[in-house]
Amino acid sequence: MQLGLVGLGKMGFNMRERLREGGHEVIGYDPRPEVTDVPTLTALAEALKPPRVVWVMVPSGPITDTTIKELSQVLSEGDLVIDGGNSRYTEDGPHAKMLGEKGIAFIDAGVSGGVWGLKEGYGLMVGGADADVERAMPIFDTLRPPGPREDGFVHAGPVGAGHFAKMVHNGVEYALMSAYGEGYELLAAEELIKDPQAVYQAWTNGTVVRSWLQQLLAKALKEDPGFSQISGYTEDSGEGRWTVEEAIRLRVPVPGIAASLFARFLSRQDDSPTMKAVSALRNQFGGHAVKRISESG
């Protein structure tokens, strides 16, 4: 089918390719002339035959907001917008409302798979009305991995459900990554273990802990044994923070996910104010030596 695709970055670019390989006609828009198919969003709307389906694949937050607002102006009644970015699920309702006022339908789609999705397919979690989801199904079927539809795609519920499921997916992902990281650190710390990389390689097949992330960690360790070239400084893109916030709202204890989130915050601190306070306290009551700034430089 025909699809408009707004945003041709790391994810959108690959998705356009996978969709075209799947026989769809994709017209992509991106502000960067070297990748875009049309010069403007208006041109995109004109190039698509109504009723249109437009997939938005831009950074979450203000850029998604602006894009959807602009689409509401260039699209028409009966069209359908799919937000495939990592928007917070609470933004989906307002987006659906804004579009709905013009008779434009809305689907939120969580997309997982990263740079590997082009080849292996993308895991998809979508929220929206049944008819809208059905309408976009040819696109979903091409983007998702081969095999039974329910193994790589879920219509999780009404608008918002797709991004909620994706947010939880990413929260779980944080905790999984920390778990593998802790295991690596333990293996690397124990002198009995000749080579942590070989252990991670051996875990890729047959073990209970095998997974796609586990394979990637084995691969990363092979490429840079001991991670000598990499810092522990780790950004977070929002879903982990949102997951803990939603857990608090829902009164769900998430010690593992929260620990992995806090570990990221810590990784970006030069020194921990909390531990400065602890160190100062030990000095106060016990006369324990503290490490002065000049020593630690």
Place this chain on the structure above:
Amino acid sequence: MQLGLVGLGKMGFNMRERLREGGHEVIGYDPRPEVTDVPTLTALAEALKPPRVVWVMVPSGPITDTTIKELSQVLSEGDLVIDGGNSRYTEDGPHAKMLGEKGIAFIDAGVSGGVWGLKEGYGLMVGGADADVERAMPIFDTLRPPGPREDGFVHAGPVGAGHFAKMVHNGVEYALMSAYGEGYELLAAEELIKDPQAVYQAWTNGTVVRSWLQQLLAKALKEDPGFSQISGYTEDSGEGRWTVEEAIRLRVPVPGIAASLFARFLSRQDDSPTMKAVSALRNQFGGHAVKRISESG
């Protein structure tokens, strides 16, 4: 090759089958007459042609201790004992020493894969001397999954390294399971999500969080939606506790693994003494109501 196998429980029974299918001659011993091939350990030793290789697959702790001690009495110089159970790695040195005094070699082998290993192969992490590991390699090659040896097998280091790697493997496993559990609880708590099982099913393919455990959780949810038939009461078999203890020894922070261990402890408490104290405190300073035992029954 010929192998003696002591312990024909859930794991050992399946391993005997896989090894026989792989063309090995396995003579199994187990105290239960209905499964054993020979009536006694002595008979086992007599049935094997020296130099013998005997795989011990019995519960860790006293039973493993006793078994290895008895083997040291019925085996002879030049034989090889492999402890494939979940022994703590600190027990391997003493076992190796006891056997070594009689000229019997020792390998510790961590075995992962559970009840699925029969069909899919077992992930193996072994510790011991090169020559000993080489000697048992035909056994390892049949037990491990098909594919490159290094993807399901590792000679992790000297005696102890196999069980250390397996212990870390299980510690990571604890944290992975809690991560998936937390994700499930979040999905189940949010009313937007129609069916958490469908989301877990959709995660099995294409997503970043896909894994063998993730697939099993989807399967478990399909078999018992909402886990209506199952209690959260969860035992632990030791490796999680040992992992945190070793982390403390090595000064490795393991917040994720520790959180998953504590969650198990909590799951086995009828009521938390810590929280009784907290509740009592709130009552003391704020006059906040406490829930009396009679109310909570």
Place this chain on the structure above:
Amino acid sequence: MQLGLVGLGKMGFNMRERLREGGHEVIGYDPRPEVTDVPTLTALAEALKPPRVVWVMVPSGPITDTTIKELSQVLSEGDLVIDGGNSRYTEDGPHAKMLGEKGIAFIDAGVSGGVWGLKEGYGLMVGGADADVERAMPIFDTLRPPGPREDGFVHAGPVGAGHFAKMVHNGVEYALMSAYGEGYELLAAEELIKDPQAVYQAWTNGTVVRSWLQQLLAKALKEDPGFSQISGYTEDSGEGRWTVEEAIRLRVPVPGIAASLFARFLSRQDDSPTMKAVSALRNQFGGHAVKRISESG
């Protein structure tokens, strides 16, 4: 000085008494006829001589909202409203704005001390303009404990700073209570310890861990040794949740405070969905027994 006091519950009632003992003229309003001094908010406004100072001490959330809105209608330019409840600090700005449009000033005041404040004084953390804080100082000076002003009172910053400081205070309080609870549970679990209460009693003087909460826990244990009459079920009133949410916003790792919050969530669950998932997983891969619901009844 003269003060209007809205809300004569557990906290407000005691505060009226302490203020009157301190020589202030307090006119209290509460919907309950048995405690109120005036029949309506309008009557309260009429009974106070302008420029008025009115302290609001009602439950945070909608009741505080409504109260402040009603006060904006019955008070006049030049008056001052102090919100002494546990409002979230983000609500202070809108309240200040609404009142400010009528020329009414606003102070947010975090009040600590619980039921003991009547006798010992209340710890106060306030936010607002210098002149407004100065104006209410006679009230603050009577409410706070005797001794240097800066030891029980802080003008923490502009509007919002008082409630922010109080929120952090309560977040820290959560973690302190859990710390003492964990210590109690450890002492109670170890058979060498004859009587955990005696240990907590001994900690009240001379030790590094001595504190007001610690003394209260010793007292609670004396009143109900072993906490045989109390359930671990523990409510939370919001500040702990807000503290973790603000920590996420500020990218501050708060593993201790978060752990104590999650422990409260857990204390209110009959069974943990997370651990049901973990237990189901163990059964799937290892054939480990699960506890069926019928067994755990």
Place this chain on the structure above:
Amino acid sequence: MQLGLVGLGKMGFNMRERLREGGHEVIGYDPRPEVTDVPTLTALAEALKPPRVVWVMVPSGPITDTTIKELSQVLSEGDLVIDGGNSRYTEDGPHAKMLGEKGIAFIDAGVSGGVWGLKEGYGLMVGGADADVERAMPIFDTLRPPGPREDGFVHAGPVGAGHFAKMVHNGVEYALMSAYGEGYELLAAEELIKDPQAVYQAWTNGTVVRSWLQQLLAKALKEDPGFSQISGYTEDSGEGRWTVEEAIRLRVPVPGIAASLFARFLSRQDDSPTMKAVSALRNQFGGHAVKRISESG
């Protein structure tokens, strides 16, 4: 009464002073000539009139071991040794046994209060036989703070109970310090708060979170606002590690104490191997940028 005191470091030196002020005859031994009263342990034994009481106040571990062994050689039947250091409670049994074989009694005494104990008294937790504890009571009564005996002293149980109680005390102390540290970090991160030190000062009186440690933190912040001169690098002396290990043995969940222990481990790492792994993983699946070592220098 007369007392031998072995070890005149930061703690022992002050205790000698406090005991002498309390009217006791203290003969101190320390290898450092400038502080010792007698040249050798033998001289100490000779200077004391049997039956002797000797208090050992030396670093836990090998030095305590050696000291008690040497005392078993120079003391006689009927004497009493008190280990007041921070020995792990599991060491008390062997020490008691070694001394007991010579008819020498043993008490383990946990001592809290740090450098402030000289003036304010020391919190004491002791383990041993009733008669032995009774015999040393004049010493305990002088060391402990004034006031009711049970408020600063506990005979917690048989040999080992004193050090167990002290270990838990220190585990709780870790979590308390982290709680105050997290609160400080939150206040310092929020721009509404003019001066975190002023808030901590205000918490010292009237608030629910007031405590001795809280006062010390306010004092430390006054001395070095913003902790500009101090690093977060924080040592640990063992009790926190032991507390978590004992919690694991007793199956007691201690998320707060464990979090504070892991925070210390983290404070001593230049970079986190766990987070290197997480960062490498993000790069693998998402093409997310990693921070190269050269950038972080």
